[in-house]
Amino acid sequence: xxxxxxxxxxxxxxxxxxxxxxxxxxxxxxxxxxxxxxxxxxxxxxxxxxxxxxxxxxxxxxxxxxxxxxxxxxxxxxxxxxxxxxxxxxxxxxxxxxxxxxxxxxxxxxxxxxxxxxxxxxxxxxxxxxxxxxxxxxxxxxxxxxxxxxxxxxxxxxxxxxxxxxxxxxxxxxxxxxxxxxxxxxxxxxxxxxxxxxxxxxxxxxxxxxxxxxxxxxxxxxxxxxxxxxxxxxxxxxxxxxxxxxxxxxxxxxxxxxxxxxxxxxxxxxxxxxxxxxxxxxxxxxxxxxxxxxxxxxxxxxxxxxxxxxxxxxxxxxxxxxxxxxxxxxxxxxxxxxxxxxx
Amino acid sequence: xxxxxxxxxxxxxxxxxxxxxxxxxxxxxxxxxxxxxxxxxxxxxxxxxxxxxxxxxxxxxxxxxxxxxxxxxxxxxxxxxxxxxxxxxxxxxxxxxxxxxxxxxxxxxxxxxxxxxxxxxxxxxxxxxxxxxxxxxxxxxxxxxxxxxxxxxxxxxxxxxxxxxxxxxxxxxxxxxxxxxxxxxxxxxxxxxxxxxxxxxxxxxxxxxxxxxxxxxxxxxxxxxxxxxxxxxxxxxxxxxxxxxxxxxxxxxxxxxxxxxxxxxxxxxxxxxxxxxxxxxxxxxxxxxxxxxxxxxxxxxxxxxxxxxxxxxxxxxxxxxxxxxxxxxxxxxxxxxxxxxxx
DNA sequence: CTGAAAGCGCTAACAC
DNA sequence: GTGTTAGCGCTTTCAG
Numbered sequence: 094x095x096x097x098x099x100x101x102x103x104x105x106x107x108x109x110x111x112x113x114x115x116x117x118x119x120x121x122x123x124x125x126x127x128x129x130x131x132x133x134x135x136x137x138x139x140x141x142x143x144x145x146x147x148x149x150x151x152x153x154x155x156x157x158x159x160x161x162x163x164x165x166x167x168x169x170x171x172x173x174x175x176x177x178x179x180x181x182x183x184x185x186x187x188x189x190x191x192x193x194x195x196x197x198x199x200x201x202x203x204x205x206x207x208x209x210x211x212x213x214x215x216x217x218x219x220x221x222x223x224x225x226x227x228x229x230x231x232x233x234x235x236x237x238x239x240x241x242x243x244x245x246x247x248x249x250x251x252x253x254x255x256x257x258x259x260x261x262x263x264x265x266x267x268x269x270x271x272x273x274x275x276x277x278x279x280x281x282x283x284x285x286x287x288x289x290x291x292x293x294x295x296x297x298x299x300x301x302x303x304x305x306x307x308x309x310x311x312x313x314x315x316x317x318x319x320x321x322x323x324x325x326x327x328x329x330x331x332x333x334x335x336x337x338x339x340x341x342x343x344x345x346x347x348x349x350x351x352x353x354x355x356x357x358x359x360x361x362x363x364x365x366x367x368x369x370x371x372x373x374x375x376x377x378x379x380x381x382x383x384x385x386x387x388x389x390x391x392x393x394x395x396x397x398x399x400x401x402x403x404x405x406x407x408x409x410x411x412x413x414x415x416x417x418x419x420x421x422x423x424x425x426x427x428x429x430x431x432x433x434x435x436x
Numbered sequence: 437x438x439x440x441x442x443x444x445x446x447x448x449x450x451x452x453x454x455x456x457x458x459x460x461x462x463x464x465x466x467x468x469x470x471x472x473x474x475x476x477x478x479x480x481x482x483x484x485x486x487x488x489x490x491x492x493x494x495x496x497x498x499x500x501x502x503x504x505x506x507x508x509x510x511x512x513x514x515x516x517x518x519x520x521x522x523x524x525x526x527x528x529x530x531x532x533x534x535x536x537x538x539x540x541x542x543x544x545x546x547x548x549x550x551x552x553x554x555x556x557x558x559x560x561x562x563x564x565x566x567x568x569x570x571x572x573x574x575x576x577x578x579x580x581x582x583x584x585x586x587x588x589x590x591x592x593x594x595x596x597x598x599x600x601x602x603x604x605x606x607x608x609x610x611x612x613x614x615x616x617x618x619x620x621x622x623x624x625x626x627x628x629x630x631x632x633x634x635x636x637x638x639x640x641x642x643x644x645x646x647x648x649x650x651x652x653x654x655x656x657x658x659x660x661x662x663x664x665x666x667x668x669x670x671x672x673x674x675x676x677x678x679x680x681x682x683x684x685x686x687x688x689x690x691x692x693x694x695x696x697x698x699x700x701x702x703x704x705x706x707x708x709x710x711x712x713x714x715x716x717x718x719x720x721x722x723x724x725x726x727x728x729x730x731x732x733x734x735x736x737x738x739x740x741x742x743x744x745x746x747x748x749x750x751x752x753x754x755x756x757x758x759x760x761x762x763x764x765x766x767x768x769x770x771x772x773x774x775x776x777x778x779x
Numbered sequence: 780c781t782g783a784a785a786g787c788g789c790t791a792a793c794a795c
Numbered sequence: 796g797t798g799t800t801a802g803c804g805c806t807t808t809c810a811g
Contacts, residue, residue, distance in 0.1 A: 102561075102588065104804055115782045120806060131780060146586065151562040152498035153804030156787050161495065163543065163562065174741060176529045177724065182519035189544055190516055198562055200506070200541040201532055218445075219494040219506065219541055245445065245489065326727040355728045362730060381520065384669040385698045385728040387705060398517060447788060458798045463790060474796060496788025499803050782811075787804105794799075 103145040112141040123149060163198040164408055165220040169210060169227040169237055171294060172324060175203030179380035180397050181226060184251060187401020195409050210240055222247040222408040228296035247411040249404045253297035254421060262417045264403050268298045271393040271426035272305025275375050282435040284344035284373060285314045288336060290357060291349045292323035299349045302377060306347055321353045329353060333360035342366055344373065351376030351383045354390045369435045379429035391431035396424045446488040455484040466492060506541040507751055508563040512553060512570040512580055514637060515667060518546030522723035523740050524569060527594060530744020531567065538752050553583060565590040565751040571639035590754040592747045596640035597764060605760040607746050611641045614736040614769035615648025618718050625778040627687035627716060628657045631679060633696045635666035642692045645720060649690055664696045672696060676703035685709055687716065694719030694726045697733045712778045722772035734774035739767045
């Protein structure tokens with residue numbers, strides 16, 4: 094067994110020496126600089142690189158170029174399993190893929206609260222820019238963004254915005270319009286009493302979704318907000334059941350996301366309430382797992398993956414051009430039909 | 437609006453000059469080196485650091501220390517949304533948190549196939565070690581590991597192993613025992629014809645889970661393997677329905693994971709087959725989404741998060757000590773009772 | 780088309 | 796307890 098650590102990795106100098114050229118020529122070959130190296134020299138150098146198994150060392154280049162070639166994604170979420178939400182998975186995958194195309198890496202960090210955030214912020218800066226997704230109420234989210242602003246890195250805020258920050262862009266989806274159109278279809282099916290089920294630990298889009306539902310319902314239906322624990326599924330079902338007891342069975346329940354909508358389906362099933370005949374249900378985001386629900390929950394499909402790509406592209410543009418192309422980008426959502434809304 | 441890019445970030449030298457000390461003294465303060473700096477000097481330096489908003493630049497330290505302070509997680513998966521699987525979320529979160537505690541970052545990369553892998557491998561090395569999760573058949577997985585071995589980084593293989601590789605460790609869960617015990621409970625409930633539903637695009641644990649089921653069933657029940665598309669849920673349901681047509685309704689279906697098990701529940705529901713009275717169903721891994729299934733799928737809970745932590749700790753140990761403490765670690769699984777197995 | 784020199788920010792080793 | 800020196804691997808600049 095040989096260990097990598099036991100022998101020094103080959104450097105640019107090793108390649109140059111073995112190929113009998115200067116380091117600069119090797120560098121030109123590696124960076125594919127057009128027409129600076131003769132064909133012969135190039136193939137010779139490439140052979141040596143292959144023989145030696147040479148790979149450029151990022152820290153040397155980073156130091157010289159004053160660039161880390163990496164972007165951070167920081168997620169502030171009370172659960173240590175901070176990637177469990179499909180929304181974040183897709184954002185992360187979209188970012189990672191878009192960054193990889195540009196030769197950048199994605200560094201992912203999850204922190205549970207503001208103290209955790211301060212701790213990682215104290216670390217050395219290994220990124221050129223940051224993206225952040227924060228759950229929690231508006232005030233604590235804004236504190237989070239302010240802490241990150243002080244790092245003097247370009248910042249992209251996901252699913253939220255805070256216009257007073259400098260050197261920041263935000264990218265989100267049109268939750269308001271999506272929720273409004275969703276509620277419209279409930280109204281068209283005759284809903285007059287709508288329950289909006291919001292998570293007890295909130296996140297930025299919840300407010301916009303509730304506002305969209307209320308805008309559609311305005312003077313046509315009554316909207317009641319209830320809380321629904323999102324992390325403990327059974328507790329969430331119980332909360333919906335107790336809402337049934339307090340308020341009676343409404344015409345429709347809109348969950349702040351599909352998880353909550355599915356909890357409503359389970360609650361209805363326990364009470365023997367027919368979906369969609371007696372009670373209509375809707376969720377939000379339409380990630381693949383919604384197909385596990387029976388009947389299939391009607392939802393609104395989220396462009397989460399595209400949001401990740403957009404975040405990455407915005408930050409890369411900012412890094413190269415010293416300004417954001419577009420400080421606020423809103424991606425549109427689309428209806429995701431299911432079997433829990435009539436018609 | 438001021439942009440970070442427009443002004444040079446303060447360096448160690450700036451701090452040293454302003455505090456009237458040498459760079460080395462500042463370095464000693466930053467790295468909290470015991471008793472090398474007087475209390476007075478220390479507080480003066482800390483004040484200056486705060487005033488200037490100084491944060492050490494990782495590339496300088498990396499170059500000097502020959503260490504990147506980052507570990508990579510490479511996922512080889514045909515879907516570009518490579519983090520959609522809860523297994524990988526939890527592994528990634530576990531790794532990220534364990535690494536952050538040690539001052540290391542996690543760089544996540546997803547590639548769709550071996551060509552994609554070769555492309556990112558050609559990039560500069562920005563990590564000290566690598567973890568890999570590969571789906572696909574045994575042969576292509578082994579090719580993937582061999583490619584990564586050539587990078588001469590310490591490597592941790594997740595949910596798989598390949599003993600002939602040097603400088604490599606593997607970490608996985610005891611899928612065999614979990615599946616065997618699961619099948620035992622099916623046998624105890626009287627199952628004689630068991631269907632094992634495996635995904636069409638396989639991944640490492642599938643073989644071990646099937647082997648566990650077969651070991652339990654040995655001479656006591658007949659096990660038939662069917663394919664079930666895991667990425668297209670509806671197609672998977674159709675495959676199970678057509679297996680019903682070909683083979684009749686078995687006594688039990690064991691899905692290679694919960695997604696597939698839930699597809700079996702849906703298929704049974706379409707045929708009006710009673711669960712668990714007529715057909716028992718089981719899945720594997722017991723991530724939170726299994727609660728969306730109705731009835732709750734019986735499963736086996738996976739220590740995926742702990743696997744992530746273990747991978748991180750193993751690699752950190754390897755980096756510091758130039759050898760792996762334990763080249764092969766198997767974490768145990770636990771029954772996750774549900775309502776789809778009788779008794 | 781190729782080469783030599785200088786320096787990016789940081790820290791180990793050693794002097795004082 | 797503090798300062799000096801040297802150099803990690805790479806690329807920009809400028810000379811040939």
